[in-house]
Amino acid sequence: MPTSFTLNGQPVTLDVDPEMPLLWAIREKAELTGTKYGCGIAQCGACTVHIDGEAARACVTPVSAVAGAKITTIEGISGKTAEAVQASWQKLNVVQCGYCQSGQIMSAVALLTDKPKPNNDDIDAAMSGNICRCATYHRIREAIHDAATAL
Amino acid sequence: MNKKAFPFAAAKTSMSKPSRRDVLKGTAAGLIIGFVFTPRGSRVLAAEAPPPLTNAELVNAFVRVAPDNTVTVMIKHLEMGQGVYTGLPTIVAEELDADWSQMRAESAPANAALYKNLAFGMQGTGGSTAVANSFEQLRKAGATARAMLVEAAAKDWKVPAVDITVSKGVVSHAASQRSATFGALADKAARLTPPADVKLKDPKDFTLIGTNVPRMDNVEKTTGKAIFALDIVRPGMVYAAVARAPRFGATMKTFDPTASMRLKGVISVTPISSGVAVVADSFWTAKQARDALQITWDESKAEKRGTPELLAEYKKLAKTQGQSAKKAGDAAGVLAKAAKTVTADFEFPYLAHAPMEPMDAVVEIKDGACEVWAGCQFQTVDQGNVARVLGLKPEQVTIHTLLAGGSFGRRANFASDFIVETAEVAKTLPAGTPVKLIWTREDDIKGGRYRPMYVHSMTAGLDANGALTAWSHRIVGQSIMKGTAFAGQPGSIDATSVEGASNLPYNIPNIDVELHTTDVGVPVLWWRSVGSTHNAYATEVFIDIMARAAGKDPLAFRQAMLPAEHARHKAVLDLVAQKSGWGTALGANKARGIAVAESFGSYVAQVAEVSRDAKGDIKVERIVCAVDCGIAINPDVIRAQMEGGIGYGLGAVMKGAITLKDGLVEQSNFDGYDVLRMDEMPKIEVHIVPSTANPTGVGEPGVPPAGPAVANAIFALTGKPVTVLPINKAKLSS
Numbered sequence: 001m002p003t004s005f006t007l008n009g010q011p012v013t014l015d016v017d018p019e020m021p022l023l024w025a026i027r028e029k030a031e032l033t034g035t036k037y038g039c040g041i042a043q044c045g046a047c048t049v050h051i052d053g054e055a056a057r058a059c060v061t062p063v064s065a066v067a068g069a070k071i072t073t074i075e076g077i078s079g080k081t082a083e084a085v086q087a088s089w090q091k092l093n094v095v096q097c098g099y100c101q102s103g104q105i106m107s108a109v110a111l112l113t114d115k116p117k118p119n120n121d122d123i124d125a126a127m128s129g130n131i132c133r134c135a136t137y138h139r140i141r142e143a144i145h146d147a148a149t150a151l
Numbered sequence: 152m153n154k155k156a157f158p159f160a161a162a163k164t165s166m167s168k169p170s171r172r173d174v175l176k177g178t179a180a181g182l183i184i185g186f187v188f189t190p191r192g193s194r195v196l197a198a199e200a201p202p203p204l205t206n207a208e209l210v211n212a213f214v215r216v217a218p219d220n221t222v223t224v225m226i227k228h229l230e231m232g233q234g235v236y237t238g239l240p241t242i243v244a245e246e247l248d249a250d251w252s253q254m255r256a257e258s259a260p261a262n263a264a265l266y267k268n269l270a271f272g273m274q275g276t277g278g279s280t281a282v283a284n285s286f287e288q289l290r291k292a293g294a295t296a297r298a299m300l301v302e303a304a305a306k307d308w309k310v311p312a313v314d315i316t317v318s319k320g321v322v323s324h325a326a327s328q329r330s331a332t333f334g335a336l337a338d339k340a341a342r343l344t345p346p347a348d349v350k351l352k353d354p355k356d357f358t359l360i361g362t363n364v365p366r367m368d369n370v371e372k373t374t375g376k377a378i379f380a381l382d383i384v385r386p387g388m389v390y391a392a393v394a395r396a397p398r399f400g401a402t403m404k405t406f407d408p409t410a411s412m413r414l415k416g417v418i419s420v421t422p423i424s425s426g427v428a429v430v431a432d433s434f435w436t437a438k439q440a441r442d443a444l445q446i447t448w449d450e451s452k453a454e455k456r457g458t459p460e461l462l463a464e465y466k467k468l469a470k471t472q473g474q475s476a477k478k479a480g481d482a483a484g485v486l487a488k489a490a491k492t493v494t495a496d497f498e499f500p501y502l503a504h505a506p507m508e509p510m511d512a513v514v515e516i517k518d519g520a521c522e523v524w525a526g527c528q529f530q531t532v533d534q535g536n537v538a539r540v541l542g543l544k545p546e547q548v549t550i551h552t553l554l555a556g557g558s559f560g561r562r563a564n565f566a567s568d569f570i571v572e573t574a575e576v577a578k579t580l581p582a583g584t585p586v587k588l589i590w591t592r593e594d595d596i597k598g599g600r601y602r603p604m605y606v607h608s609m610t611a612g613l614d615a616n617g618a619l620t621a622w623s624h625r626i627v628g629q630s631i632m633k634g635t636a637f638a639g640q641p642g643s644i645d646a647t648s649v650e651g652a653s654n655l656p657y658n659i660p661n662i663d664v665e666l667h668t669t670d671v672g673v674p675v676l677w678w679r680s681v682g683s684t685h686n687a688y689a690t691e692v693f694i695d696i697m698a699r700a701a702g703k704d705p706l707a708f709r710q711a712m713l714p715a716e717h718a719r720h721k722a723v724l725d726l727v728a729q730k731s732g733w734g735t736a737l738g739a740n741k742a743r744g745i746a747v748a749e750s751f752g753s754y755v756a757q758v759a760e761v762s763r764d765a766k767g768d769i770k771v772e773r774i775v776c777a778v779d780c781g782i783a784i785n786p787d788v789i790r791a792q793m794e795g796g797i798g799y800g801l802g803a804v805m806k807g808a809i810t811l812k813d814g815l816v817e818q819s820n821f822d823g824y825d826v827l828r829m830d831e832m833p834k835i836e837v838h839i840v841p842s843t844a845n846p847t848g849v850g851e852p853g854v855p856p857a858g859p860a861v862a863n864a865i866f867a868l869t870g871k872p873v874t875v876l877p878i879n880k881a882k883l884s885s
Contacts, residue, residue: 034375
């Protein structure tokens, strides 16, 4: 049964198993590969997207659950907060292997949208669901603070 | 290390008729590489026809200067986060006097003749060797290209080459006020014969090396544009998941595909060497169908022991004499008469690498040739293994080395396990069908190739003055190198089992280091910093235990035992002590611990600060790190590798353990195999020792001191040494 939703501002209709996780639908059917698979059970955050503006784990969200919703992926983020986050990430050379960073950035943008001046506890709360095996956490924290100064 | 700059032999022949095809022979006809990285974002070329070959490019095996004024460095190593796409172009740009903005990085094809790791003799990445083995090679490549650009300008302008200067990508002749870009000279330079010998810069004249040029892959990796194997899209591509045996060493006996084949979208169910593969039109379907397979396994040769049984066997072995890895003086005799002896036994669990990108690859077989897209870490091995499986010649296998979403050693294995699986599946499909095979996280965590489990038994003795006079160290565990191309003679000591122990830097007159190599059916593999993951921990924690027994400060105890030939150990200890405020008051419920380790030719010392809250929970607050890795190519990348290594080591000692029950792995995902998270990351400060020594690696050396520095801080705080890993919070607070 086809499911329709808005993906990065564009209306899309995907004819996939409604139980297919949104992650695989946007990666394999919409061919937007910036959103990554890391665990499949909402433990690592690599698949983080925004559903109606809220950070969500696409790996445990069935396509049926997003009918009519507005989905934003790393390819579709824009605006002052997103640009500030990406700029701070680049300025501080946050990335290493980079695989988790789409998810990290999606979580950080959601955090800063909600709280433009987060403290360290806010960052811990918002970001501890995003695993980085390169352990770039130290720089992610700095980059979030740095982006906050631009907002 | 082989000092012959072999690439120039190939480059010479190609220079007379320069074409990419000559230089990059071994690649499939015409198709160059997938992705070009630029400081401002990548051009993705994979799905496109390659740019037309032009004779107007100045080419050697590592450097291409194009008429559009770009300089592309062919990167023979896997970029898995450690920064080779940034560090290696920096070395070329330095000798070339290029401007950083014109530099590009491009993944080299599999071609051992051109692109072998000079430390390995085959193309591959590991052992923190990328910069170390490339330094002279890439300096020469850059200097050669520079000399040819200068010669081209000299001929063109009819001026002596010695009067020409090069700066930031511009070739100039001051007297005649002429200048030209590299791009404008590329065509003429390409027609020249490369010089046989070139002069390299005096390191004191370096202008790019030692600066923090930004990472080349920053833009791709913050915009979702970076392409990993998971992201490869090929026309008509299908997806595969594999059911593997639940116990290591078991083989498939029977399988029933009925339930799987009923699922819409399933294309095939096929036995392969590692189990049963399901191919479908989406990965989700392939995974569901894989999970629906009914399989019986032949477990007659399977490993059925669990962690408790192995631990009991290892502990028993640790009480018996092992194979000698180092012997000096008479440790047993001196221990028998020592004023004071102390014994400690250590337990280290199996550890999974768990890189964020699980194992995955894309393979396409067509017209008697094969293309592989993967985060290949051992290109020569992977190419050979795929060729063997498909009955092809290695040169018929084109390897596209993509960015890897971490590895930590996992992707470097002599079986090329996940790539071979993909090739086996591709072989069962109609010619020209690309297949992407993905391991789930469960497949990864349960899939073996772990850091081995180890038991260490240590005894040391102090004389009446509190000097450490005898040291006995027994290590029990599996060999990583056994059965690989890097294995020594049968019966010889696996050097990776004892590295960090047999080369203890301290001046202890009587030493025995012994090894028991165990035979267990759990596949094992190098894990970021290899033997030093456990040996640095055991030795550095035991040094603190002995310092306390002697009533001495842990730093002073170490410094007094470091002989002059270990000045670099001393220097990093001095620097870290100074920067961390070693010896100053910290306040109640806080303590510091120190550790030092040399690994892969780099020297790292760390001081950890830990705190204990009212519930007795321990938090690592801060780690100060001092590193000596020779000439610092990019200090910021070095800092990042130290930070990441510390985080990786810290996660393992605090939380990491793979355990088995009756041969079945008890963890399956990040819920059971917990790793370090944001709220557990301490503040980190990294200080780099200025050096003129040739550069050594930084990918691994940040890991070894992190665990023991933290353990030593906990020891200082609680009085209880941490000898069983992972650090168990319940035990600490009791």
